Each structure stands twice: as structure tokens, then as C-alpha cells.
Amino acid sequence: MSKHDLLIIGAGLAGLRAAVEGVRQGLSVAVITKVHPVRSHSNAAQGGINAALTDRGDDWKDHAFSTIKGSDYLADQDAVEIMCKEAGDALIELEHMGVIFSRDDEGKLGTRAFGGQKKARTFFVGAITGSAMLHVLYEQSVKYNLSIYEEWFVTKLVKIDGKCVGVIAIDMKTGKVESISAKSVVIATGGAGRVFEPSTNAIICTGDGLSLALRAGAELMDTEMIQYHPTTLAGNGILLSEAARGEGAYLINSENERFMEKYAPDYMELASRDVVSRSEQIEIDEGRGIDGCVLLDMRHLGKNFIEERLGYLQEVATEFMGIDLSEKPIPIKPGMHYIMGGIKTDFNGATSVPGLYAAGECANVSVHGANRLGANSLLDTVVFGRRSAVNSVEWVKSNEFIEIPDEILISEKNRFQSLFDKPSSGIRPGKIRLEMAEAMTKGIGVWRDEKSINNAWEKVKDIRSDYDNIYLDDKGKIYNTDLIGALELDFMIDVAESICAGAKARKESRGAHFRTDLKERDDKNWLKHTLVEKNDDGFIVKTSDVKITDWEPEERVY
Amino acid sequence: MKAVIDVKRFDPENNSKEYFQKYELDVDESSTILDALIKIREDLDGTLALRCSCRASICGSCGMRVNGSAKLVCKTRLVDISPEGEKVQVEPLGNMPVIKDLVVDMNPFWNKVKQVRPFMMPENTEPEGEYIASNESMTHLVDVMNCIMCGACVSDCTALEVDESFIGPAALAKAYRFVADPRDDKSKDRLKYLNKNSGVWDCTRCYACVEVCPKGVAPMERIMKMRDLAIEEGFKNTSGYRHTKSFVNSVGRLGRLDEAKLALTSVGFFNIFGLIDLAFVGLKALVRGKLPPILPHKAESSENIKKIVNKIEKKKV
Numbered sequence: 001m002s003k004h005d006l007l008i009i010g011a012g013l014a015g016l017r018a019a020v021e022g023v024r025q026g027l028s029v030a031v032i033t034k035v036h037p038v039r040s041h042s043n044a045a046q047g048g049i050n051a052a053l054t055d056r057g058d059d060w061k062d063h064a065f066s067t068i069k070g071s072d073y074l075a076d077q078d079a080v081e082i083m084c085k086e087a088g089d090a091l092i093e094l095e096h097m098g099v100i101f102s103r104d105d106e107g108k109l110g111t112r113a114f115g116g117q118k119k120a121r122t123f124f125v126g127a128i129t130g131s132a133m134l135h136v137l138y139e140q141s142v143k144y145n146l147s148i149y150e151e152w153f154v155t156k157l158v159k160i161d162g163k164c165v166g167v168i169a170i171d172m173k174t175g176k177v178e179s180i181s182a183k184s185v186v187i188a189t190g191g192a193g194r195v196f197e198p199s200t201n202a203i204i205c206t207g208d209g210l211s212l213a214l215r216a217g218a219e220l221m222d223t224e225m226i227q228y229h230p231t232t233l234a235g236n237g238i239l240l241s242e243a244a245r246g247e248g249a250y251l252i253n254s255e256n257e258r259f260m261e262k263y264a265p266d267y268m269e270l271a272s273r274d275v276v277s278r279s280e281q282i283e284i285d286e287g288r289g290i291d292g293c294v295l296l297d298m299r300h301l302g303k304n305f306i307e308e309r310l311g312y313l314q315e316v317a318t319e320f321m322g323i324d325l326s327e328k329p330i331p332i333k334p335g336m337h338y339i340m341g342g343i344k345t346d347f348n349g350a351t352s353v354p355g356l357y358a359a360g361e362c363a364n365v366s367v368h369g370a371n372r373l374g375a376n377s378l379l380d381t382v383v384f385g386r387r388s389a390v391n392s393v394e395w396v397k398s399n400e401f402i403e404i405p406d407e408i409l410i411s412e413k414n415r416f417q418s419l420f421d422k423p424s425s426g427i428r429p430g431k432i433r434l435e436m437a438e439a440m441t442k443g444i445g446v447w448r449d450e451k452s453i454n455n456a457w458e459k460v461k462d463i464r465s466d467y468d469n470i471y472l473d474d475k476g477k478i479y480n481t482d483l484i485g486a487l488e489l490d491f492m493i494d495v496a497e498s499i500c501a502g503a504k505a506r507k508e509s510r511g512a513h514f515r516t517d518l519k520e521r522d523d524k525n526w527l528k529h530t531l532v533e534k535n536d537d538g539f540i541v542k543t544s545d546v547k548i549t550d551w552e553p554e555e556r557v558y
Numbered sequence: 559m560k561a562v563i564d565v566k567r568f569d570p571e572n573n574s575k576e577y578f579q580k581y582e583l584d585v586d587e588s589s590t591i592l593d594a595l596i597k598i599r600e601d602l603d604g605t606l607a608l609r610c611s612c613r614a615s616i617c618g619s620c621g622m623r624v625n626g627s628a629k630l631v632c633k634t635r636l637v638d639i640s641p642e643g644e645k646v647q648v649e650p651l652g653n654m655p656v657i658k659d660l661v662v663d664m665n666p667f668w669n670k671v672k673q674v675r676p677f678m679m680p681e682n683t684e685p686e687g688e689y690i691a692s693n694e695s696m697t698h699l700v701d702v703m704n705c706i707m708c709g710a711c712v713s714d715c716t717a718l719e720v721d722e723s724f725i726g727p728a729a730l731a732k733a734y735r736f737v738a739d740p741r742d743d744k745s746k747d748r749l750k751y752l753n754k755n756s757g758v759w760d761c762t763r764c765y766a767c768v769e770v771c772p773k774g775v776a777p778m779e780r781i782m783k784m785r786d787l788a789i790e791e792g793f794k795n796t797s798g799y800r801h802t803k804s805f806v807n808s809v810g811r812l813g814r815l816d817e818a819k820l821a822l823t824s825v826g827f828f829n830i831f832g833l834i835d836l837a838f839v840g841l842k843a844l845v846r847g848k849l850p851p852i853l854p855h856k857a858e859s860s861e862n863i864k865k866i867v868n869k870i871e872k873k874k875v
């Protein structure tokens with residue numbers, strides 16, 4: 001059995017940043033990931049990363065306030081302060097590692113505007129910021145000769161004496177199932193977009209880490225907070241970055257009106273994402289849309305500008321829609337994009353299970369609260385990825401390795417065997433994944449109410465029982481994506497239920513959680529986090545207080 | 559719309575040989591080849607193995623050969639490839655061992671990337687803030703950073719097909735990204751390394767990598783640029799450099815190529831082992847009647863050609 005001081009599940013930005021830190025701190029570190037590191041979904045981030053740099057006359061407090069207001073006051077303000085204060089160093093460090101950020105006329109890093117903030121403080125690389133950052137962090141992993149379990153799929157966290165002591169995982173290339181023991185484990189498994197359909201997320205974003213954590217007894221926080229991004233393509237959900245609006249694109253309806261004037265006269269297209277998505281949905285619902293979409297208009301920006309600053313958007317528009325953005329407005333609509341909720345951690349990445357940490361999109365620190373600002377997620381991954389590794393050092397030093405007993409390994413193997421043994425009269429996993437995901441989008445959408453939430457939850461429960469009747473075509477060991485797909489679906493069902501549980505519990509509207517049956521924010525009763533746990537009785541929801549430091553909740557106007 | 563997809567299959571566990579399997583299915587008008595493959599996997603045949611993730615040409619997972627040339631299948635729409643519903647052939651990437659069906663072993667690919675020491679190596683202490691560098695000196699590198707490591711170029715590289723040790727287009731493009739980065743202080747060392755065998759001079763300039771790259775990285779152009787930079791740095795003791803030089807001399811002198819001399823000068827007159835190798839090549843060519851004439855004749859319009867070459871050479875200085 002292999003052993004590591006620190007085992008990180010996930011090789012996206014959060015995982016790799018944690019790994020680099022672990023090595024720098026002198027720990028023996030390994031990363032385990034179901035895809036090659038550069039295939040991680042961090043590569044899809046287009047727009048940029050926020051930081052308030054003092055030498056540019058910016059102030060972290062202003063960034064913090066925008067973040068907190070954006071969160072509809074649900075973010076923990078002590079965590080937001082840390083993120084915004086550390087942003088500058090994190091950004092400069094990335095530049096030193098080799099990220100080629102766009103620059104201004106003086107040769108310093110240049111910025112673009114992003115939603116929910118008056119000051120332009122988003123640093124970027126064309127429209128491939130995430131990819132540029134991820135490839136550079138991968139370069140660092142080569143530099144540090146990091147050990148990486150590449151294309152290994154984690155199926156279980158092992159807990160002994162209340163502590164997390166390692167994982168069970170499948171080596172996808174050979175089909176071998178092994179236990180890997182670790183003194184501390186960081187979950188950095190990213191988002192859960194595939195629980196919805198459509199979504200801007202990749203096919204691998206199945207929320208595995210959330211379910212792994214739940215099953216190990218950790219709490220999930222604010223799971224109901226699902227971000228619908230205002231500008232996604234109708235059919236496949238592919239994203240057109242907020243950078244478009246940051247660079248000056250307009251949103252127009254079928255009457256050629258810049259409708260954001262009505263909803264956010266001050267910020268216009270650059271209001272918070274929840275606000276813009278709701279405004280679009282009202283336009284569409286009231287009949288001023290076109291085939292269920294509104295239009296994103298970039299014609300006035302000019303072809304050269306678009307191709308230089310937003311090249312990837314032009315690529316996506318041409319390839320998938322056959323539209324040249326400099327000639328025609330493109331139909332877009334709100335689409336599921338990001339989970340603000342996730343595994344509850346403190347601002348050092350620690351979860352409620354000793355030895356277990358989490359960072360990145362799967363974690364909830366909470367810095368995004370009820371609505372994340374664009375370009376704050378990349379920042380979250382590097383700041384809290386690093387902190388989770390730093391914080392695990394103490395734990396690693398004061399704990400010994402614990403052997404993982406064979407019984408645990410064998411029972412996991414048996415679980416997989418039972419999937420292979422199912423009769424071929426059953427259902428294909430892909431089919432019920434789609435049914436579940438469509439039900440989730442319908443029930444937990446831009447709008448939701450008691451009934452829609454209940455309907456979605458009922459459907460997910462049905463899917464859970466259908467899961468007993470799935471069957472696998474592929475019974476082989478080597479690169480069996482049929483098996484992996486089924487195991488992912490198993491995780492997704494947990495995630496979907498926990499989202500429904502959170503949504504049902506929160507009896508108010510806040511940020512992305514807009515209930516048409518309870519339209520007001522209720523600070524008296526609901527300035528609170530929801531905490532979801534899974535036990536034998538199902539999904540249990542508790543609440544905890546939100547940490548307020550300097551910024552008392554105010555009415556949110558854009 | 560009807561789609562007919564002919565997939566090259568290989569299942570190492572059933573010890574089978576490679577074979578083609580034809581799938582017929584209904585897809586949306588807007589479907590990409592990836593959409594069709596996923597549909598096959600979900601509805602028709604769960605044993606089909608492939609890699610895919612982002613669906614948006616950014617993760618680099620879905621490189622495959624479509625009708626013989628490497629592509630990202632998520633970026634390739636069926637209507638564009640087969641407007642009349644013609645059969646589309648999908649195979650795994652070339653120049654890499656197949657693990658199963660459309661999944662190739664990319665380890666050789668990554669090892670080559672690692673070989674070029676793909677990370678920043680600044681010499682001096684880092685500045686407190688960011689490095690100050692003009693936008694022009696940096697933004698052109700973004701075109702190279704566009705590389706998503708999909709392996710399409712490597713799949714179709716003709717030099718790699720005959721010489722596995724060639725570093726190859728993707729890793730060389732990656733190397734260029736550091737050679738040309740004003741923040742990196744090891745350009746010269748890097749060029750020295752890339753100047754060796756298996757490096758920049760092994761590219762045959764077949765252009766395949768430029769043609770198939772789905773992200774406009776143009777690896778061959780980066781390789782050519784590094785050849786120039788290597789020569790500028792004074793690394794001239796390579797067959798590649800001598801080849802170029804001899805090429806220019808020959809054309810400048812004769813108005814045509816003196817192939818026999820070209821081969822000799824490229825290898826180097828003092829490179830005994832190289833010359834012995836070459837002698838074997840020469841013998842083989844002789845047997846097949848393909849040895850270039852020992853005494854070269856001049857081309858008809860040689861005077862004009864010489865003038866052009868000499869003019870270009872002068873301009874360079």
C-alpha cells in the first residue's frame with residue numbers, strides 16, 4: 001500500500017496549488033486525479049482572476065465589500081477578508097511562475113472590468129485565463145517532480161477512529177482497485193454541473209468530492225446556492241464569458257432594448273450574475289425574448305478588438321453557432337454554471353472531519369455566499385488551495401499513518417462487482433442521469449418554489465431507486481468508462497439530494513436562491529448558513545450563523 | 559439527421575486485433591462527432607472507450623483521427639464532415655500506443671513535454687511585483703499558450719512516424735514558449751539542448767502540425783523560429799545548420815541543389831561515423847538507381863536563381 005503525508009484529490013487549480021505548497025512545506029505529497037491535470041475543468045475559466053493591487057490605487061476592502069454585497073451578505077466576512085488581502089500576492093506569484101497575463105502600456109499587468117464591481121480589477125489572459133493558469137501550475141508540478149496518480153478514480157474516503165486516513169481508488173488504465181493511505185487528505189474535486197442539464201460545466205464535473213465528504217460524515221454548506229450564468233448558449237450550455245460584458249458588450253431583447261436599464265440602472269450589464277440572470281429570465285418569460293433567449297451584442301466592439309481580447313469567445317461562437325460576433329448578436333440565456341455551496345471548511349480548509357480538508361469549487365469557506373462574483377473563483381482556488389496545505393502540516397506532524405484494513409478494500413471491490421453482475425434487462429446509467437439533471441434544472445432553476453423543489457427531490461429519489469436497476473455493458477477492467485460513469489452517477493444522486501434539501505430548508509430569497517413563493521430576503525431568520533448532513537435517516541439540514549465583521553447587511557441595489 | 563460512424567475498436571482484454579465497427583444513429587443537425595460518440599456509448603454500446611470532458615475545445619481530451627486526419631471531435635460538426643450523411647471514420651490518434659478503442663497512451667507525449675524542462679527558470683531574484691515587460695513581447699506568446707496538449711500534431715507528425723525519439727511539435731512549441739519569454743533566463747541553454755539530435759533540426763517541415771492543430775499554435779513556425787535563434791546564438795555545429803548553409807551555397811553557386819554534396823556537408827566532413835552511415839544510404843540509393851549525379855550540372859535559369867539567393871542573403875546581414 002502506498003503512503004503519503006498529504007494526498008490531494010484533484011489536479012485542478014485548487015489541487016495543484018495545494019500540492020505545490022505541500023512540497024514547499026517539506027511534506028511527501030501525491031495528487032490523485034481522474035483525468036490528466038491539464039484536462040481538469042479549471043482550464044475552462046475564460047474571463048480572469050480578481051485582485052486589488054495597492055500599487056494600482058486599489059484597496060482590498062473595496063474588493064471585499066463588492067464580494068460581500070455580491071454574496072447577498074451570506075459570505076463569512078472573515079474569510080472574504082483573507083481572500084481579498086491575499087489576492088495580490090497570489091496573483092504576483094502566478095505571474096512569477098510564468099502565467100502570461102495581458103499587460104498595460106507601461107508593461108505592468110492590465111485589467112478588465114467584471115460584474116458586480118465598479119473598479120476594474122480582473123487580471124486576464126485573453127479569454128483563456130483558466131487554461132493559462134492551469135498549464136503553468138502543471139509546469140510547476142513537473143518542476144517539483146510531484147507524484148501524480150493520473151487517471152485514477154477515487155471511490156471512497158477511508159475513516160478510522162473518526163479520522164480520515166486515506167482513500168480507495170481505481171487505476172482506470174488497468175482496472176486495479178487499491179487503497180492509498182495518507183495522514184491528511186485534501187478534496188479538490190471541483191464542481192457538480194452535470195447534476196443539471198444543460199450546464200457550462202464539463203462532463204467530468206460530477207461533484208464526486210461532495211458525496212465522498214458526505215459519506216465520510218462531513219457537512220455540506222449552502223448547497224441551494226446554484227449560480228446561473230447570464231450568458232450561455234441555448235443548446236449545449238457552453239459559456240460565453242462575462243468578459244464580453246466586461247469589455248463592453250450589451251444585452252438586448254427582441255425589441256432591441258438594453259433591458260438592464262430597467263433592472264440595474266447603475267451597473268447595467270455588469271450587475272451581479274444572479275441579478276442579470278433574473279432580469280433576462282423576466283424578459284424571456286414576459287415575451288421579449290427570441291426562442292427562449294435574449295441577445296448578447298458585441299458588434300460595436302469591432303472585429304480586431306474581439307479577436308485580440310476575446311478570441312476564444314469568437315472561436316466558440318463560430319464553431320458552435322456559426323456566428324461572427326462582430327457581425328451578429330448571439331442568442332444566450334441563463335445556464336447552470338457554478339456551485340457556491342460545498343463542503344464546509346474553515347478559512348484554513350479544515351472540514352468537520354479530522355485530517356480531511358477541502359479547497360476550490362467543491363469547498364465552501366464561505367467567500368461566495370449566495371452569489372459568486374465573476375473572477376473570484378480562480379482566486380478562491382489558489383488562495384485556499386495554498387492555505388489547506390499549509391494548515392495540514394501541523395496535523396501531518398502530529399499524526400501517524402494508519403493502515404487501511406483489507407476488509408474495506410474488499411467491500412469496495414464487491415460493490416463494483418455487484419454493478420457488473422446486474423441483469424442486462426435494466427436501465428442505462430446515462431439515461432437516468434439525463435432525466436435527473438433535467439428535473440433539477442426545472443425544479444432548482446433561476447426561479448424555484450416549494451412545489452418545484454419537492455418535485456425535483458421526488459424525481460431524484462426515484463432515480464435513486466432506479467439506480468438499483470442499472471446495468472453495465474462493459475465488464476472489462478481496462479479503461480472501463482461505463483463503470484466510472486455509473487459510479488459518478490451514484491455520487492451525483494447524493495449531490496442532487498443535498499441541493500434539494502438545502503433549497504427546501506431555506507425559507508427566503510437570497511442571491512441565487514430566488515423563491516417565487518417567498519420573494520424577500522429575511523435577515524431576521526435567515527442570515528444563516530444551511531448545513532446538510534447525510535445519515536441513515538437521509539439528508540438532515542441544520543443552520544449556523546454567518547460571520548459578520550465590518551459590513552452590516554444592507555439592501556442590495558445595482 | 560442520420561449518422562454513420564465507423565469506429566476503430568481495440569480491446570486488449572479480449573486480445574483481439576483492431577477492427578472497425580459501424581454504428582448508425584439519429585442525431586441533431588447541430589451535433590458534433592463527440593455528441594454522436596457519446597450517444598453511441600450511452601445508448602448503443604457502453605463498451606466503447608473514449609476520453610472527453612469540456613465539449614468546448616479547451617481541455618484537449620478528445621483528439622482523434624477523423625477520416626484520416628487528427629481533430630478535436632468536440633469541435634467537429636457532423637454536417638461539415640459528412641453533409642450527405644456519408645460514413646465518417648473515427649480512429650485513435652496516431653504515433654501513440656492504443657490502450658483501448660479511442661483511448662491512447664499519452665505517456666510518450668508527456669515525457670517529451672517534460673524533456674524540454676517546461677517551467678520558468680529565472681536566474682536572478684524575482685522582482686517584488688510583476689515582471690515589467692511590454693505587451694508586444696508577451697501577447698504573441700499567448701498564441702503558443704493556446705496549446706491544449708491535445709496531441710493532434712503529434713499524431714500526424716511525419717518526422718515522428720519514422721523517428722520516435724524526435725521531441726515533436728507539441729513539446730517543441732512548449733519549449734518555444736520559454737525560449738521566447740523575456741522573463742526566462744535559460745534561453746541559451748534551452749536552445750543548446752534543442753539544437754541536438756531529436757531537436758529542432760529533425761522536423762521535416764511537412765506542415766502537418768500546422769494544418770491539424772485545432773488551436774492555431776502553428777508548431778512548425780515555432781520550430782523554424784528556434785532554428786534561427788539557435789544560429790543567432792552561434793550554435794552552428796549541427797547537421798541541420800550545415801544542411802541549411804550547404805543548401806543556400808549550392809543554390810547560390812549552381813542555381814540548383816547538389817544533393818550529394820548536401821548530404822556530405824550536412825553530416826560534416828569530419829564526422830566519421832556519420833559518413834559511414836551516409837555511405838550505406840548512398841549504396842542503397844545506388845542499388846535502386848536513385849543516387850544523385852556525382853558531378854552536378856547547372857540549371858538553365860541558374861544565373862537568375864543565384865541572383866535571388868544572393869540578394870536574400872545580403873538582406874539578412
Ligand SMILES: Cc1cc2nc3c(=O)[nH]c(=O)nc-3n(C[C@H](O)[C@H](O)[C@H](O)COP(=O)(O)OP(=O)(O)OC[C@H]3O[C@@H](n4cnc5c(N)ncnc54)[C@H](O)[C@@H]3O)c2cc1C
Binds near residue numbers: 201374
Ligand atoms: C466555463 C467556465 C468558465 C469559468 N470562468 C471563470 C473565470 O473567468 N473566473 C473565475 O474565477 N472562475 C471561473 N469559473 C469557475 C472556475 O473555473 C472553477 O470554479 C475552478 O476552476 C474550479 O477549480 P477546482 O480546482 O476547484 O476544480 P477543477 O479544476 O474542476 O478540478 C477538479 C479535479 O478533481 C479531480 N477529480 C474529481 N473527482 C475525482 C475523483 N472521484 N477521483 C479523482 N479525481 C477526481 C478531477 O480530475 C480534476 O483534476 C469558470 C467555470 C466554468 C465552468
Ligand code: SF4
Binds near residue numbers: 711715717777781
Ligand atoms: S512540420 Fe515538423 S514538427 Fe510539424 S508535423 Fe511536420 S515534421 Fe512534425
Ligand code: SF4
Binds near residue numbers: 705707712
Ligand atoms: S500544438 Fe496544437 S495540435 Fe499540438 S498539442 Fe498543442 S493544441 Fe494540440
Ligand code: FES
Binds near residue numbers: 611612615617619
Ligand atoms: S472534449 Fe475537451 S477538447 Fe474536446
